[in-house]
Amino acid sequence: MHEVDMTKCLLISLNEWRDRREDTSAMVETVHLDVGRFTCVEPDQLVTTYNAAVQGTWLDGSRLTITEIPFVGRCLICNGTYDPVPENAYRSPCCDNPLEEIVSGRELRIRSIDYRSDAAAALESAPIQRQR
Template sequence: MHELSIAKSLVELACEHAKIEGAHKVTRISVRLGTESVVMRSLYFCFNSATDGTLCEGAELDIEEIPLSAYCPRCDDAKLLLSRTSFRCPDCGTPTPRILTGREMQLVSLNFQYPDDETVLPPPTNNSTTISGEHHEL
């Protein structure tokens, strides 16, 4: 299952980052995904099972979908492909084997929750007060 392996690698990556950051929970995972690379609905579904028992459990998955586009040599331009199965220019019908976008998978950002999120910040260690702005010279 393609989507499950993508979901798992996303979760693994996010958990790794969380550990490095010292976070105890991942609350949100933002990714950029080409519509050609996955079936979005299956990915959401697989994501939920992939996060079970990990630091990502309960995390929100935020996907920015990148549409499939290809270069049409006849129109000499980038064209959005209307179908995942036919790689042809929607305007002139020329085959468009050169895919430009729609196959990327990129981790954009992660939101973490830290164990000490609830605690009050420690008092400032610097107790000395500096008064500035007034300077008298005799």
């Protein structure tokens, strides 16, 4: 199950992100991931695994959103792009050439993190003092 390993790596990355911040009060609200279809990661399973893993941690209450990136290959003979399918052994539909270049579909990355900071909220709620 790739999703458990991916979740472990994601949690390590999020902990490193938090450690690098000066403001450790940052609370993650949403983690936006790009997941390629050729990674063999099931998005729904990854969300379920993530939700279970963050319970009782500083990430409890955060959510994971996933954008699936399509699997696209390029035929080096005709230079066209296509949707490789296992039923065709991932071969190019135009000239039956084997898949030699993957254009997209292997991505597995954090696109962005939505978070709130208690320090920023405290500044926003502090009374404004005007200089005279």
